[in-house]
Amino acid sequence: MGILVVGSVGLDDIQAPAGSRTRILGGACTYFATAASLYDRVHMVAVIGNDFPHEHLEFLGSRNIDTAGLQVMEGKTFHWSGRYGPDLDDAETLDTQLNVFADFHPAIPEAWRDLPYVFLANIDPELQLEVLEQMRAPRLTALDSMNYWMGAKRQALTRAISLVDIVLLNESEVKLFAQEGNLVAAARRLLQLGPKALVIKRGEHGAMLMTHNGDLRGDCFAVPAYPLDRVVDPTGAGDTFAAGFMGYLARCGELSIGSLRRALVHGTVVASFTVQDFGIDRLRTLTATEIEARYTGLQHLTYLAPPADVTALERPFK
Amino acid sequence: MGILVVGSVGLDDIQAPAGSRTRILGGACTYFATAASLYDRVHMVAVIGNDFPHEHLEFLGSRNIDTAGLQVMEGKTFHWSGRYGPDLDDAETLDTQLNVFADFHPAIPEAWRDLPYVFLANIDPELQLEVLEQMRAPRLTALDSMNYWMGAKRQALTRAISLVDIVLLNESEVKLFAQEGNLVAAARRLLQLGPKALVIKRGEHGAMLMTHNGDLRGDCFAVPAYPLDRVVDPTGAGDTFAAGFMGYLARCGELSIGSLRRALVHGTVVASFTVQDFGIDRLRTLTATEIEARYTGLQHLTYLAPPADVTALERPFK
Numbered sequence: 001m002g003i004l005v006v007g008s009v010g011l012d013d014i015q016a017p018a019g020s021r022t023r024i025l026g027g028a029c030t031y032f033a034t035a036a037s038l039y040d041r042v043h044m045v046a047v048i049g050n051d052f053p054h055e056h057l058e059f060l061g062s063r064n065i066d067t068a069g070l071q072v073m074e075g076k077t078f079h080w081s082g083r084y085g086p087d088l089d090d091a092e093t094l095d096t097q098l099n100v101f102a103d104f105h106p107a108i109p110e111a112w113r114d115l116p117y118v119f120l121a122n123i124d125p126e127l128q129l130e131v132l133e134q135m136r137a138p139r140l141t142a143l144d145s146m147n148y149w150m151g152a153k154r155q156a157l158t159r160a161i162s163l164v165d166i167v168l169l170n171e172s173e174v175k176l177f178a179q180e181g182n183l184v185a186a187a188r189r190l191l192q193l194g195p196k197a198l199v200i201k202r203g204e205h206g207a208m209l210m211t212h213n214g215d216l217r218g219d220c221f222a223v224p225a226y227p228l229d230r231v232v233d234p235t236g237a238g239d240t241f242a243a244g245f246m247g248y249l250a251r252c253g254e255l256s257i258g259s260l261r262r263a264l265v266h267g268t269v270v271a272s273f274t275v276q277d278f279g280i281d282r283l284r285t286l287t288a289t290e291i292e293a294r295y296t297g298l299q300h301l302t303y304l305a306p307p308a309d310v311t312a313l314e315r316p317f318k
Numbered sequence: 319m320g321i322l323v324v325g326s327v328g329l330d331d332i333q334a335p336a337g338s339r340t341r342i343l344g345g346a347c348t349y350f351a352t353a354a355s356l357y358d359r360v361h362m363v364a365v366i367g368n369d370f371p372h373e374h375l376e377f378l379g380s381r382n383i384d385t386a387g388l389q390v391m392e393g394k395t396f397h398w399s400g401r402y403g404p405d406l407d408d409a410e411t412l413d414t415q416l417n418v419f420a421d422f423h424p425a426i427p428e429a430w431r432d433l434p435y436v437f438l439a440n441i442d443p444e445l446q447l448e449v450l451e452q453m454r455a456p457r458l459t460a461l462d463s464m465n466y467w468m469g470a471k472r473q474a475l476t477r478a479i480s481l482v483d484i485v486l487l488n489e490s491e492v493k494l495f496a497q498e499g500n501l502v503a504a505a506r507r508l509l510q511l512g513p514k515a516l517v518i519k520r521g522e523h524g525a526m527l528m529t530h531n532g533d534l535r536g537d538c539f540a541v542p543a544y545p546l547d548r549v550v551d552p553t554g555a556g557d558t559f560a561a562g563f564m565g566y567l568a569r570c571g572e573l574s575i576g577s578l579r580r581a582l583v584h585g586t587v588v589a590s591f592t593v594q595d596f597g598i599d600r601l602r603t604l605t606a607t608e609i610e611a612r613y614t615g616l617q618h619l620t621y622l623a624p625p626a627d628v629t630a631l632e633r634p635f636k
Contacts, residue, residue: 086499087499181404181405182546182547182548182549183522183545184545184546184547185547185548188547202523204501205520205523205524206523206524206540206542208542208545216544216545216615216619220545220618220619221619221620221621222524222542222545222619222620223542223620223622224524224526224540224541224542226534227501227502227526227534227538227540228500228502229500229502229503229506230500230503231500261621261622262622265622296625296626297534298622299622299623299624299625300538300625300628300630301534301538301539301540302539302540302541302620302622303539303579303622303624303625303628303631304541304579304580304583304616304617304620304621305580305617306617306621306624307614307617307618307621308614310618310621312618313621
């Protein structure tokens with residue numbers, strides 16, 4: 001088994017009501033790998049500059065992560081600086097410096113081209129396509145993206161979406177991509193491009209899953225966010241949601257509607273831990289036992305007497 | 319059995335992307351009574367002017383509704399005019415004319431003072447207190463309110479909240495009332511005033527229930543909204559949510575944590591029908607069979623293997 005992740009590794013400055021941090025380890029690939037390594041071995045492909053602190057490499061190496069795919073280039077590491085307002089909604093980006101990331105092309109090590117689980121974090125969809133071309137026969141592929149690429153690289157993104165099994169996007173991104181204000185209608189339109197499942201991340205309002213034709217009797221699942229009485233830093237919530245989701249699927253090895261549902265809950269749980277401290281700090285100490293406890297919590301939070309027939313959950317989704 | 323509802327009856331003008339309507343039957347009391355009458359007999363206390371169209375009285379009388387508590391006063395009926403933008407979020411109020419509603423004081427007919435279920439729709443909290451004083455020993459009381467009263471009549475509203483069993487509010491209203499930006503913390507603060515349960519309406523993002531001390535392992539329940547691929551008019555969604563909620567509790571007769579959860583799902587379902595046509599139009603034809611079908615749909619939508627122990631659901635909540 002094993003998971004390949006391709007995306008950004010960066011050094012972030014974050015300002016939030018609870019405090020601020022400077023040059024902390026960040027980037028979608030980092031968040032994903034750190035969290036997914038709680039489930040299965042993760043193989044990172046990304047680029048860093050020669051200013052990248054050695055302690056961060058040591059940290060990643062101390063997890064169940066293979067960093068042999070990290071390209072080290074002459075120059076500075078990708079840098080993002082953002083600020084959250086009192087309601088902790090979308091971050092305001094103060095500065096983005098692509099640095100070595102501007103010339104990045106993912107080179108998948110030969111031994112990794114047979115990895116079964118592939119996650120394409122939010123990067124230029126042309127690079128996501130380059131990764132897919134290098135993989136031989138992945139069992140499950142998924143991608144994340146963002147509003148910027150929906151304008152700037154719409155054609156490449158549309159192609160990437162049509163090629164992967166699962167698409168993970170925020171609610172507003174689904175509506176923007178489909179150019180449709182109703183979420184259900186937008187989600188159906190996106191599924192028509194080819195992916196087998198769409199995961200809609202809704203932040204503090206939870207997440208939704210849609211498969212097949214998006215029929216409301218069997219093809220949809222919704223889970224609330226894990227209720228938190230304090231949020232510190234939402235950065236990386238989406239990436240670690242993807243990590244819990246893909247990590248669970250890789251560990252469980254089953255590609256059924258039921259396993260997708262459980263994966264959505266794992267994504268929800270892992271993201272709920274991430275936002276309780278700055279950057280990846282909460283993930284450094286997070287344990288499988290803690291994840292299981294919140295999973296049980298969500299079972300209680302959502303429990304309603306089961307419908308008469310739940311056999312549809314055993315269906316494969318791809 | 320039977321449900322008492324006190325609130326506004328009005329004639330509304332509504333503009334929405336799907337069209338507009340003029341002088342249609344509206345008001346929180348109307349929406350609630352029309353929907354709750356699918357569950358149990360409803361007794362309306364409200365005021366109308368002598369311009370109130372007879373057809374509306376005939377319609378209400380054709381349902382399982384007792385309109386003997388409708389006061390007819392010299393003057394015009396309460397009028398509200400509102401407009402929804404393309405995203406169908408909060409309505410922009412274009413005009414409010416209180417008319418006869420300005421001098422309204424609820425007089426509960428003697429024979430109704432023993433009604434077991436009492437719903438105080440969104441009106442001046444001083445009037446809500448007047449109703450509570452007239453009731454002898456209600457089995458279950460609940461109130462709705464809005465941001466306006468949280469400023470203008472904060473003290474009366476605080477007292478009303480402390481006296482009822484259940485408070486139903488929107489997410490933003492819970493935060494505003496508690497003066498706390500985190501929803502979980504805000505909800506706990508509100509529960510400390512005395513109500514046994516808090517229902518948080520989150521519109522397209524569903525609803526949440528919190529009981530007792532708001533402990534996340536047993537005192538909380540969350541349900542997503544029923545996914546709709548078209549919304550026509552959100553007016554009355556909150557009032558008919560309350561109707562499905564109270565209607566189910568009145569019909570089922572049980573005051574357990576489990577019945578509260580099922581009631582929350584009924585509220586969600588009834589509101590989902592309401593928003594699919596203008597005003598109360600969808601409710602005119604809505605049947606118990608249609609409600610059951612969407613209830614089953616929500617069971618499927620949220621199904622996850624049950625937690626090991628669900629006996630806590632049998633606990634009474636008051």
